Amino acid sequence: MVNCQERLDRTFKALADTTRRAILAQLERTDGVSISELAEPFAIHLPAVMKHLDVLREAGLVTRSKSGRTVTVRLRAQPMREAMDWLQLYERFWSSSLDRLTSYAESKEAETRKKSR
Amino acid sequence: MTSLTLVRRIRARPQIVFDAVTTAEGIAQWWGPDAGPVLAVESDPRVGGRYRVRFLRMLDNTEYESSGEFLEIVRPERVVMSWRWKDGVPDPGESRVEIMLKTIPEGTELTFMHSQLQDEESRRSHEGGWMGALDKLEALYGAADAV
Numbered sequence: 275m276v277n278c279q280e281r282l283d284r285t286f287k288a289l290a291d292t293t294r295r296a297i298l299a300q301l302e303r304t305d306g307v308s309i310s311e312l313a314e315p316f317a318i319h320l321p322a323v324m325k326h327l328d329v330l331r332e333a334g335l336v337t338r339s340k341s342g343r344t345v346t347v348r349l350r351a352q353p354m355r356e357a358m359d360w361l362q363l364y365e366r367f368w369s370s371s372l373d374r375l376t377s378y379a380e381s382k383e384a385e386t387r388k389k390s391r
Numbered sequence: 392m393t394s395l396t397l398v399r400r401i402r403a404r405p406q407i408v409f410d411a412v413t414t415a416e417g418i419a420q421w422w423g424p425d426a427g428p429v430l431a432v433e434s435d436p437r438v439g440g441r442y443r444v445r446f447l448r449m450l451d452n453t454e455y456e457s458s459g460e461f462l463e464i465v466r467p468e469r470v471v472m473s474w475r476w477k478d479g480v481p482d483p484g485e486s487r488v489e490i491m492l493k494t495i496p497e498g499t500e501l502t503f504m505h506s507q508l509q510d511e512e513s514r515r516s517h518e519g520g521w522m523g524a525l526d527k528l529e530a531l532y533g534a535a536d537a538v
Contacts, residue, residue: 359450364395364505364508365395368395368397368503368505369397370423371422371423371424372421372501372503374420374421374423375399375408375411375412376399376501378417378420379403379408379411379499380401380402380498382407382411383403383404383498386407
């Protein structure tokens with residue numbers, strides 16, 4: 275199993291490229307696009323697009339499925355979610371902490387009331 | 392993001408919430424981003440006193456440590472402390488955490504604010520080598536979430 279640090283490394287490496295981000299943005303607008311459609315807006319050759327897709331696929335950011343001669347590319351949400359979780363360190367941190375603080379304080383309150391009865 | 396504000400309504404009196412926020416015993420019960428355990432806590436809740444919390448983040452299985460100084464303490468209404476990362480995160484400088492407690496009929500309304508985070512944010516996006524990508528990422532993430 276690939277650990278989380280390695281997955282994050284792959285995700286951020288995959289995202290650290292203008293063309294790959296543009297590919298993801300395109301997939302976000304239209305989900306399920308063929309490779310030739312995907313290559314169209316870019317001033318690069320198909321093999322170069324394929325290379326970028328390989329990087330994105332290794333990072334788990336896209337999936338590829340073949341039906342007849344057409345290869346369809348789709349966006350995959352999970353690695354992006356993990357990357358965002360990592361980026362939203364503070365929000366996740368405090369939101370989760372305050373939830374636990376709330377249940378802890380509420381159990382303390384219940385305990386105090388029981389004792390004073 | 393220059394600051395983060397969160398509000399919680401808690402069914403417990405402000406004194407209880409205040410102690411949960413400031414004492415080592417309390418902090419050990421809730422501090423941290425996920426179900427990872429608090430590994431060590433020190434807290435000296437008076438003005439000029441320091442705190443230090445070491446915890447394990449399950450998401451990346453990494454130990455983090457944050458520490459700082461209590462800048463203001465008014466039991467049971469208000470705590471202000473400085474915040475600095477020690478391990479796990481490249482030192483982004485000091486930020487400020489403020490917690491305000493207000494009595495409400497059902498118990499306490501807690502307002503939490505973490506501010507002066509702007510240096511951290513710009514530093515981190517430079518480190519990642521994908522400056523300006525954060526907004527795009529967020530847009531992407533929002534859409535990806537719905538898939």
